Amino acid sequence: MSKNKYAFLNAFNVQSTFFIPLWRRVFVVALSALWAILEFANGNPYWALLFGAVAAYCAHQFFIVFNPEEKDE
Numbered sequence: 001m002s003k004n005k006y007a008f009l010n011a012f013n014v015q016s017t018f019f020i021p022l023w024r025r026v027f028v029v030a031l032s033a034l035w036a037i038l039e040f041a042n043g044n045p046y047w048a049l050l051f052g053a054v055a056a057y058c059a060h061q062f063f064i065v066f067n068p069e070e071k072d073e
Helices: 007-012 022-041 045-063
Strands: none
Touching: 022 045
16 A cells, blocks of 8 residues: 555646656647547537546646646655
8 A cells, every 4th residue: 555645646647757848748738639629529528528628727737837847756
């Protein structure tokens, strides 16, 4: 068992050093936005809303508040 009982929340950590290269951040946002468009075009508005929200969250985290100079603990 992990020492941190909230370790599963690290799966949602988009402020990781993995995303320092710009192309990775652009790819994740573009892929989720395109998936939202695909779902909407296929008549699945709820999945489109979910992936649209993921794209908006990632865009905010990657391009507005992302600070690649900060080091993880």
